[in-house]
Amino acid sequence: MHHYEVFGLQVSSEIELDEVPIGVGGDVWIRKGEVHRPNQATFENDVYAIEEQLFYLHIPEVGRFQVENGQTITVDPYPDATTEQLKLYLLGSCLGCLLHQRQVVPLHGSVLDIEGHGLLITGQSGAGKSTIANAMIDRGYPFVTDDVAAIAFKEDVPYVHLAYPSQKLWEDVVTRWEIETTRGVTRQVEGRTKFSVVRQQAFAKEMVPLQFIFEVSPVQDLTDVQMCHVTGIEKIKTLLTHTYRNKLLVHLRPHESYLQQIMRIASHIHVFRIERPIGIPLEQQICDMMLEQLHVKV
Structure with missing residues (x-):
C-alpha cells in the first residue's frame, strides 16, 4: 500500500x-x-x-x-x-x-501562487488554461494545481489545497516551450497528443488563499484580447459553470448548501473574463493583463 x-x-x-x-x-x-x-x-x-x-x-x-x-x-x-x-x-x-x-468545493482550472495570492485560470476545454499557466510558471510563479482546485476555508478565507506536481500539456506546447522533463502520454484526440508532464521544481510549497479567477474564452473573429470585470450574479454563475464536473453537480450533492459555499467564496475573490482570438498564441499578453489586475486589486 x-x-x-x-x-x-x-x-x-x-x-x-x-x-x-x-x-x-x-x-x-x-x-x-x-x-x-x-x-x-x-x-x-x-x-x-x-x-x-x-x-x-x-x-x-x-x-x-x-x-x-x-x-x-x-x-x-x-x-x-x-x-x-x-x-x-x-x-x-x-x-x-x-x-x-x-462537501468540498472543487473548481476546474489551474492555480498559480503569485507572491502569496492564489490566481485560478479557468475556461472550457481548449481555452488554453494550461498553456497560460505554463507561461506563468516560466516567469517563476509556482503552480498549486493543474486541473482540480479543492477549496477549503481557513478562518473564513477560501484556500486552494496543493494537488500534485504534474501538468497536462499538448505536445505542441511542450515542443514550443522546449520543456525537458519526465512525461507520459495521457490521451490522443483528433491527432493531437496530450502529455502528463512532471514539474517538481515548479510546484508550490503550501496552500494559497484564492483571490482571483480569470475565465478564458476563445472567440471567433476576435482580433485582440479583451478583459472585463465580472460582478454580482454573473460572478456566482461563473463559479457554478466552472465547478469540476458541473453537469453532474445536481446529482452529486445538495444544491442549496453548495450554492452557499459558492457565495461564500465569491465574497472573497475578484473574477475577470478574458476573451481571446482563436489560434493565436497570446499567452504572454494575457499573463501581463492578469498580473496588472492583481497588482491593482491587491
Whole structure:
C-alpha cells in the first residue's frame, strides 16, 4: 500500500501514484476490485451512474471506477490499461467526485501562487488554461494545481489545497516551450497528443488563499484580447459553470448548501473574463493583463 497527500486528503492506494506527494494515508482508500454498474442509479448514461454517495465511471479500454462515501475508490482495470491511463481518471474524475461527496468545493482550472495570492485560470476545454499557466510558471510563479482546485476555508478565507506536481500539456506546447522533463502520454484526440508532464521544481510549497479567477474564452473573429470585470450574479454563475464536473453537480450533492459555499467564496475573490482570438498564441499578453489586475486589486 502506498500513502500520499493530495487535495488536503491523506490517501492510501494499491496503485502507485508516483508524482503525488508522500503522505501518511488513512482518509481515502484506493483499491483494486470488481466494479459493477449500480442497479438503482438516480442518474446514468453510457459513462456515469450515480446513487446517493456512490459515483460509477466506465471508460472503455481503461476500466471501471467506483467512488463511495467520500472515502473509497475501487478500480477494476481492463487488462491492457496502463498506469498512466488509470491515474488520469483517479486523480481527475474520481477524486473530483470524492471531493463533492465530502462537501468540498472543487473548481476546474489551474492555480498559480503569485507572491502569496492564489490566481485560478479557468475556461472550457481548449481555452488554453494550461498553456497560460505554463507561461506563468516560466516567469517563476509556482503552480498549486493543474486541473482540480479543492477549496477549503481557513478562518473564513477560501484556500486552494496543493494537488500534485504534474501538468497536462499538448505536445505542441511542450515542443514550443522546449520543456525537458519526465512525461507520459495521457490521451490522443483528433491527432493531437496530450502529455502528463512532471514539474517538481515548479510546484508550490503550501496552500494559497484564492483571490482571483480569470475565465478564458476563445472567440471567433476576435482580433485582440479583451478583459472585463465580472460582478454580482454573473460572478456566482461563473463559479457554478466552472465547478469540476458541473453537469453532474445536481446529482452529486445538495444544491442549496453548495450554492452557499459558492457565495461564500465569491465574497472573497475578484473574477475577470478574458476573451481571446482563436489560434493565436497570446499567452504572454494575457499573463501581463492578469498580473496588472492583481497588482491593482491587491
